[in-house]
Structures are given as structure tokens and as C-alpha cells.
Amino acid sequence: MEQSRPILVMRGVGKRFPGVVALRDVDFRLFPGEVHALMGENGAGKSTLIKVLTGVYSIDDGSVEMAGEPVLFGGPAQAQQAGVSTVYQEINLCTNLSVAENIYIGREPRRLGLIDFRRMRADAGDLLRSLGIRVDPGSPLAAHSIAVQQMVAIARAVDISAQVLILDEPTSSLDAGEVEQLFRVVRQLKEKGLAIVFVTHFLDQVYAIADRITVLRNGSLVGEFRTADLPQRDLVEKMIGQELSTLESLDQQKPALREVEAGRPLIEADDLGRSGAIAPFNLTIHEGEVVGLAGLLGSGRSELARLLFGADRSDSGHLKVDGKNVSLRGPRTAMGQNIAYLSENRRADGLVEELSVRENIILALQASRGWTRPVPRKKQDELVGRYVKALHIRPSDPEIPVRNLSGGNQQKVLLARWLITEPRLLILDEPTRGIDIGAKAEIQKLVVELADGGMAVLFISAELEEVLRLSHKIAVLRDRVVVAQLANTEDVDADRIMTTIATGVTA
Amino acid sequence: MSAVLKHRLFWPVAALLVLLLSNLIFTPGFFNIEVRQSHLYGSLVDILRLSAPLLLVALGMTLVIATGGIDLSVGSVMAVSGALACLYIVHQPDQGAPGTIIVACLLGIAIALVLGLWNGFLVSVIGLQPIIATLILMVAGRGLAQLITEGQIITVNSPGYRFLSAGYWLTFPFAVILAAVVVALTVVLTRRTALGMLVESVGGNPRASRLAGVSSRTLIWGVYVFTGLCAGIAGLMATANVSSADGNNTGYLIELNAILAVVIGGTSLAGGRFSIAGTVVGALLIQTLDTTIYTTGIPAQTTQLFKAIVVIAICLIQSPAFRAKLRRRPAAPVAPAPAAPSKAEVSL
Numbered sequence: 001m002e003q004s005r006p007i008l009v010m011r012g013v014g015k016r017f018p019g020v021v022a023l024r025d026v027d028f029r030l031f032p033g034e035v036h037a038l039m040g041e042n043g044a045g046k047s048t049l050i051k052v053l054t055g056v057y058s059i060d061d062g063s064v065e066m067a068g069e070p071v072l073f074g075g076p077a078q079a080q081q082a083g084v085s086t087v088y089q090e091i092n093l094c095t096n097l098s099v100a101e102n103i104y105i106g107r108e109p110r111r112l113g114l115i116d117f118r119r120m121r122a123d124a125g126d127l128l129r130s131l132g133i134r135v136d137p138g139s140p141l142a143a144h145s146i147a148v149q150q151m152v153a154i155a156r157a158v159d160i161s162a163q164v165l166i167l168d169e170p171t172s173s174l175d176a177g178e179v180e181q182l183f184r185v186v187r188q189l190k191e192k193g194l195a196i197v198f199v200t201h202f203l204d205q206v207y208a209i210a211d212r213i214t215v216l217r218n219g220s221l222v223g224e225f226r227t228a229d230l231p232q233r234d235l236v237e238k239m240i241g242q243e244l245s246t247l248e249s250l251d252q253q254k255p256a257l258r259e260v261e262a263g264r265p266l267i268e269a270d271d272l273g274r275s276g277a278i279a280p281f282n283l284t285i286h287e288g289e290v291v292g293l294a295g296l297l298g299s300g301r302s303e304l305a306r307l308l309f310g311a312d313r314s315d316s317g318h319l320k321v322d323g324k325n326v327s328l329r330g331p332r333t334a335m336g337q338n339i340a341y342l343s344e345n346r347r348a349d350g351l352v353e354e355l356s357v358r359e360n361i362i363l364a365l366q367a368s369r370g371w372t373r374p375v376p377r378k379k380q381d382e383l384v385g386r387y388v389k390a391l392h393i394r395p396s397d398p399e400i401p402v403r404n405l406s407g408g409n410q411q412k413v414l415l416a417r418w419l420i421t422e423p424r425l426l427i428l429d430e431p432t433r434g435i436d437i438g439a440k441a442e443i444q445k446l447v448v449e450l451a452d453g454g455m456a457v458l459f460i461s462a463e464l465e466e467v468l469r470l471s472h473k474i475a476v477l478r479d480r481v482v483v484a485q486l487a488n489t490e491d492v493d494a495d496r497i498m499t500t501i502a503t504g505v506t507a
Numbered sequence: 508m509s510a511v512l513k514h515r516l517f518w519p520v521a522a523l524l525v526l527l528l529s530n531l532i533f534t535p536g537f538f539n540i541e542v543r544q545s546h547l548y549g550s551l552v553d554i555l556r557l558s559a560p561l562l563l564v565a566l567g568m569t570l571v572i573a574t575g576g577i578d579l580s581v582g583s584v585m586a587v588s589g590a591l592a593c594l595y596i597v598h599q600p601d602q603g604a605p606g607t608i609i610v611a612c613l614l615g616i617a618i619a620l621v622l623g624l625w626n627g628f629l630v631s632v633i634g635l636q637p638i639i640a641t642l643i644l645m646v647a648g649r650g651l652a653q654l655i656t657e658g659q660i661i662t663v664n665s666p667g668y669r670f671l672s673a674g675y676w677l678t679f680p681f682a683v684i685l686a687a688v689v690v691a692l693t694v695v696l697t698r699r700t701a702l703g704m705l706v707e708s709v710g711g712n713p714r715a716s717r718l719a720g721v722s723s724r725t726l727i728w729g730v731y732v733f734t735g736l737c738a739g740i741a742g743l744m745a746t747a748n749v750s751s752a753d754g755n756n757t758g759y760l761i762e763l764n765a766i767l768a769v770v771i772g773g774t775s776l777a778g779g780r781f782s783i784a785g786t787v788v789g790a791l792l793i794q795t796l797d798t799t800i801y802t803t804g805i806p807a808q809t810t811q812l813f814k815a816i817v818v819i820a821i822c823l824i825q826s827p828a829f830r831a832k833l834r835r836r837p838a839a840p841v842a843p844a845p846a847a848p849s850k851a852e853v854s855l
Binding site: 309311330331332335341343348349350351352353354355359362363364366367368369370371372373374375417 | 699700701702704705707708712714715716717718719720721722726779780
């Protein structure tokens with residue numbers, strides 16, 4: 001494989017968005033007949049790289065070569081004509097049309113100016129058979145599972161142009177059997193000499209199918225590796241990275257050594273679970289305790305948090321607050337139990353962007369009081385002023401729309417929203433993602449202070465250093481299962497947790 | 508000055524003023540207001556009086572739109588409420604008795620509230636898309652109104668009922684006072700409690716609002732009931748104005764004018780921030796336009812088209828994007844073309 005010439009080479013690719021460098025000097029090469037996994041945590045730049053390649057975004061620095069010729073695509077359609085097809089996680093096919101119509105939509109075989117449906121079905125049948133997909137081409141696409149729809153999308157992409165096929169997280173909604181089905185098709189295509197880029201979060205799948213792995217982190221290239229030479233543990237380490245130097249302002253000492261007063265158990269989850277989201281787990285959180293959740297993206301971290309907040313309903317087990325069974329019917333009941341949840345997705349699940357900073361901060365408190373008991377304006381100004389100052393929210397004018405703030409300041413606004421409700425359990429889901437180092441350090445310091453004040457904190461982060469620094473106890477998740485719970489003692493380090501994530505077994 | 512220009516009500520108010528002034532060309536005494544028999548008279552007073560039903564409907568529509576919804580059934584609700592009130596009046600021996608009129612009004616408002624509850628139920632509990640949920644009542648409500656009037660036009664002979672629309676109180680038209688009171692109460696209800704903010708929050712980001720503990724279901728249900736109430740009062744006014752209830756024509760197409768008034772007033776159809784002051788200006792603007800069209804003697808068959816053109820012009824001039832385009836037009840060509848292959852060669 002090495003001896004053949006690469007079909008695709010990207011060199012020194014850079015891409016900037018206002019205020020963010022999304023890609024910095026990234027190299028990527030792809031050979032015919034290989035499956036090449038593109039790996040990295042959220043925000044690593046995987047999808048930006050794909051979009052730069054297929055012309056969705058323009059390229060700021062660097063070059064793209066296909067079969068030795070420099071190319072620059074104006075958009076996915078141009079890329080497809082040149083032989084680069086992409087199949088996305090969300091299938092963009094028309095489920096109300098038949099399988100054959102979906103494959104030939106926009107380029108239907110014609111006879112006397114009219115669509116030749118008979119030939120279309122016959123051609124589609126041949127194409128599907130050649131890929132080993134057994135589906136009646138005349139049947140409506142909606143009648144088939146997501147996996148089959150995914151394969152139809154692949155068949156269409158391959159039929160249009162067959163040099164480079166990009167699969168952008170094709171397996172995230174498939175079960176194990178369906179993944180195997182899909183992989184059979186992928187292997188066939190590989191044997192036909194296609195170059196396949198496989199974007200995914202699932203480690204096992206990478207090792208099942210990929211020949212080579214390119215890892216990105218924070219928009220930079222970590223490296224290109226042969227799958228056989230890179231143990232899972234090392235891959236995890238390369239994806240997550242170690243940012244030891246970045247937070248020197250914070251005490252390097254582990255808080256576990258700060259001697260927790262063994263507070264009373266506040267939250268006890270007993271076989272709590274929700275099928276399809278997170279397997280039943282046991283977890284106890286004490287007052288004044290910081291519990292960290294470690295695991296890769298999609299490992300069930302947020303799903304666990306949402307159960308504790310009642311954002312999703314559990315379908316197994318019990319939850320006790322202060323030793324009493326409670327049933328969380330929704331966020332409101334959880335808030336009644338003094339549980340607060342800072343959601344992972346700031347824009348979709350947190351901010352009301354057109355409302356002011358003040359309104360965003362006051363929202364949860366106001367919602368819990370109901371509309372008939374407004375927080376008096378004077379009280380609002382006082383509370384908001386106090387938190388704007390304490391959390392160093394900039395700009396400090398609380399009347400400007402929250403959308404005008406930077407990511408870090410928006411995050412602090414959301415923190416303030418929950419802090420003024422005076423919660424006993426504060427769930428922080430990726431509170432430091434996508435914000436600058438300064439704001440990050442401030443938030444970490446705040447967590448320590450809050451816990452010292454007796455608040456229980458559930459801290460979720462993809463960055464192990466951060467989890468290790470803040471948590472008294474760490475729960476490790478892998479593939480939607482809590483695989484281990486470790487007291488954060490001297491001998492627990494990033495290595496050990498990464499091994500646990502990679503293998504599912506406590507080292 | 509730039510602060511005035513930037514105010515979000517600047518363009519609607521400017522359009523309203525231009526429209527009012529243009530009437531001077533056709534009606535020299537347009538701005539004359541006089542007091543006859545302690546009643547205010549004049550074209551401006553007429554515009555205010557006639558705009559009252561639209562204003563009420565648009566007021567309810569503002570809150571519905573702020574939650575990200577829409578209510579197409581307001582015209583039909585008007586017809587049902589007016590029809591029921593008129594039906595009750597004509598069956599009383601003394602059509603002018605104050606008791607009769609009060610009961611008639613309460614009946615009309617009660618049925619409007621029930622219809623609002625129904626809309627709110629479909630949207631917030633069943634989860635139907637608002638446009639579909641209220642389309643059901645938009646069609647069915649006309650049928651219900653026809654059923655109440657038995658397909659006839661019910662004519663009432665009740666000066667007391669007519670007072671709702673044409674009467675005067677303290678020299679002001681009663682309809683204007685009523686509309687103003689409802690507007691004022693709504694402002695107090697939304698801005699002196701947390702209602703306004705919570706509605707804007709639900710409309711701005713429903714998912715985030717739910718996670719912040721906002722009870723969006725109750726809130727959304729509530730705004731549809733409120734819209735029903737507003738449409739009910741408007742229905743009483745509209746039927747009182749002509750002393751008759753016509754299941755087919757009362758409030759016909761008023762939903763479109765109301766939506767237009769809300770949008771002209773600066774409330775986004777996508778939900779979120781709403782402006783009651785803006786809606787008031789929007790409603791007055793549309794009524795002024797209607798009045799202007801009548802007084803200028805534009806042939807009846809072309810009024811709709813003329814109105815459409817003016818509305819498009821007003822909407823365009825308000826749109827910041829459109830104004831920016833107008834300004835940019837003489838300058839360099841917009842939107843750089845997608846990078847051509849030649850650029851690749853340069854960068855290599």
C-alpha cells in the first residue's frame with residue numbers, strides 16, 4: 001500500500017474563523033485501497049478538515065492535490081464530480097422515494113425525454129448486488145433501517161464518483177450488527193481500490209476496519225499512524241492530549257489530598273439507567289465532594305448527567321436525594337431538589353441568545369418562582385451585579401444581549417444562572433470546552449471554592465488533567481457504561497484512566 | 508439623532524407618519540379634529556376607532572408569535588364570539604337592556620376563551636405545529652359561526668350593543684378606550700411580572716428554557732387562551748360596528764393583517780423578543796393604509812393590489828439587510844466568487 005502513490009494529499013492546511021483557528025498546518029494523505037480513520041475529540045478539527053477538502057469552506061493556507069494535480073473545490077458538488085464523495089451522519093436522502101430513485105436522483109436514465117424507471121431499477125439492482133447489499137431497488141427507502149439507508153447513500157456516492165469516499169460518523173446511530181453489515185460493504189469498496197476516509201468516535205470500530213489513523217487535536221495534526229502500530233491506549237492519549245503547562249496558576253495538588261470531610265451522601269443513584277442512553281449505574285455524591293466523569297465523547301457522560309437532572313426520564317433504578325426516593329419528572333422537579341445542570345451545548349441548550357445578560361442569569365431563578373412572582377428589579381440588579389463581578393464577566397454591562405459575549409463569558413453567565421439558584425448539587429457538563437485558558441482557570445478555581453463551601457459538584461470533562469485536578473472521585477465511562485469508580489488518590493493518574501477508558505478494565 | 512434612527516420603532520413610525528401626511532394631498536382637512544356635542548370627530552379619530560379590533564387581535568398575536576407560534580384562527584374566533592353574542596341579544600324581549608348586553612358580551616368572551624383553550628391544547632399538549640393546529644379552527648370556526656347564525660346574517664337592534672364600537676365615553680370613542688385599556692393591561696401583565704421575559708425565553712430557545720425550568724407548556728397554552736380572549740372582544744366590537752353578525756365575513760382575513768401588524772412592529776416570526784408598542788404602531792399603520800385607500804378613491808378592484816405594494820415597500824424599507832444592500836449597490840460588486848482553480852496554482 002505504501003508503495004502506491006497517494007490519491008489525495010493535503011499539505012499545510014489552515015483555516016481560521018473569526019476569533020478561532022480551526023485548523024493549523026495540517027497534513028493529510030490518503031492512498032487508494034485503504035481505510036483511513038480521522039480521529040479527534042470534539043473541536044479537534046475533523047469536520048473542518050472534511051469541509052475544507054470538499055469545498056464547503058474555502059481554504060486559508062496550504063494546498064490540496066488529487067492524483068498529483070492541485071485542486072480546489074468550489075463546493076461538494078464540484079468535489080463529487082472530481083471523485084470525492086461524502087456520506088454524512090444524517091442521511092440526506094429522500095426517504096419517501098424508492099431506493100432506486102434515491103440512487104439516481106438528479107441523473108435519472110432517460111428514454112425519449114422521460115425517466116426510464118425500468119432501467120433505473122435494473123441498474124440500481126446491479127449496483128447494489130455488486131456491493132453485496134440485498135435490497136429491493138423498487139421498495140421505498142423509508143421501509144429500511146438506518147443502516148441500509150446509509151448503505152444506499154454509499155452506493156449512490158460510489159456510483160457517482162469512485163475515487164475517494166468520506167464517511168462522516170456513519171455508525172453513530174447503528175447497532176453492532178448493522179455496523180458489521182456496513183463494514184462488509186466498506187471492505188468490498190476497499191478491495192475495489194477506493195480510498196476511504198472514516199470519521200468516528202468509536203475506538204473499537206477503528207481497530208476493526210482502519211488501516212491507518214490520522215489524529216487531530218485542537219486544530220493541529222498530532223500524527224499519522226498505522227493502526228497496527230498504535231495501541232488503543234496510545235490513541236486515547238494522543239486524542240485527549242496533556243495540557244500540563246496551561247494551568248500553572250492553579251494549585252497542582254490534588255484536591256483529594258485536601259481531606260474531604262466525609263459529608264453526608266446527597267445523591268444516591270441506584271441502578272439508574274435509560275435504555276439506549278446509559279446502562280444502569282450506581283453513583284453516590286456526597287456534600288462537598290467533586291465527582292469527575294471521564295470518558296470519550298459519546299461514552300454516555302451527558303446522558304448520565306441528564307438523568308440526574310431529570311432532563312431525560314430514567315427507565316430503571318432509583319434516585320435518592322438526602323436518603324429519600326425521588327422521581328425526577330423534569331428539570332423543574334430536579335431544581336426543586338436543588339440540583340442544577342450546566343449543559344454541554346452552550347448555544348442549543350443553555351443561552352437564550354437574544355435576551356440580555358441579566359435576563360439569562362435570572363432565568364432559572366425566575367422560572368422556579370413562576371411568572372407571577374417576578375424577582376424585583378432591584379434584587380435582579382443586585383444579584384446580577386454581584387455575579388458579574390465575582391465571575392469577572394466582561395463586558396460588565398448586564399443589559400447587552402448575551403450573544404455579544406465571548407464563549408468564556410457566556411459560559412460564566414450560565415454558571416451565574418445556576419449559582420444564584422443556590423444549588424446543592426451542581427452538574428457541570430464540559431464547562432471549560434471552547435473557552436480561553438484564563439476563563440478556564442477561573443472556572444476550575446470556582447469549582448474548588450464551591451466544593452469547599454459544601455456544594456456537591458459533578459464535573460464532566462474530556463480533559464483528563466482537569467478531571468484529575470478537581471475531583472475527589474472519578475467515574476470512568478466507556479460505551480455508555482460506567483466501567484470504574486476510582487477514589488482520586490496519589491496513584492491515580494492520566495495513564496491509569498486512559499487505560500481504563502481504552503480497555504474498560506481498571507488497571 | 509443616530510439614537511433615534513437606530514430605535515427599533517423608527518422605521519414603522521416614520522412609515523406611519525408618511526402615510527398620514529400623504530393623506531393631506533387628497534383630504535385637506537385630514538388632520539382636523541373637532542369636538543361636536545362633546546364627541547371627538549375627525550379622520551384621525553376614525554382611524555383609531557376602526558383600528559381597535561385589529562389592534563386587539565394583533566396584541567394577542569404578538570404574544571403567540573413571541574413564543575414561536577402563530578394563530579390563524581383569530582378571524583373565525585371573532586365570528587363565533589360575535590355571532591353568539593348577537594344570537595343571544597335577538598332572542599331577548601328587550602334587546603337594549605344593559606343586562607342583556609352584558610350577558611351577551613360574557614357569552615361571546617366565554618366561547619372565545621374555550622376556543623383559545625382548544626388551540627392551546629392542540630399546540631402545547633398534543634404538540635401539533637401551531638400553523639396546523641390553528642388552521643383547524645380557522646376553518647371549523649367559520650362552520651361553527653354559520654351554525655350559530657343558521658347561515659343567516661343576524662341583525663340586532665340594540666343601541667347599547669352598538670355602543671361597543673360607535674359609542675363615546677368622556678368624549679373618546681368607547682372602542683378606543685377599551686382597546687387602550689386592554690393594551691395597557693397587557694403591558695402591565697407582561698412587563699411588570701416575569702411573563703414577558705419567560706415568553707421571550709421560550710420563543711428564543713425552547714430547549715434551553717426547558718432546561719432552565721421554565722414551564723413552557725403552561726405558558727404556551729396561556730398565550731393561546733389570551734389570543735382567544737382578544738379575538739373574542741374584537742369579535743364583539745366588529746359585530747357591534749355593523750349591528751349584525753355574519754358568520755362568513757366577521758373578521759375575514761384579519762389574521763393576515765394582524766400578523767402583518769406584529770411583523771411591522773418588529774417582532775420576529777421566529778419567536779423571541781416582542782414589542783407591544785411596535786404592534787400598536789403596526790396596527791395603526793395598516794388601518795391608516797386602508798383608510799387612505801378609501802379616501803384617495805382608488806378603484807375598488809385594485810385596492811388589494813395597491814395595499815400589497817405599499818406593504819411590501821414598508822417591509823423592505825424596515826429591513827436592515829435591504830437598506831444595507833441599497834447603500835452598497837453603487838460600491839464594489841458583492842460576494843467574492845468561490846475560489847477558482849487558478850487560485851490554487853497561485854498558492855502552490
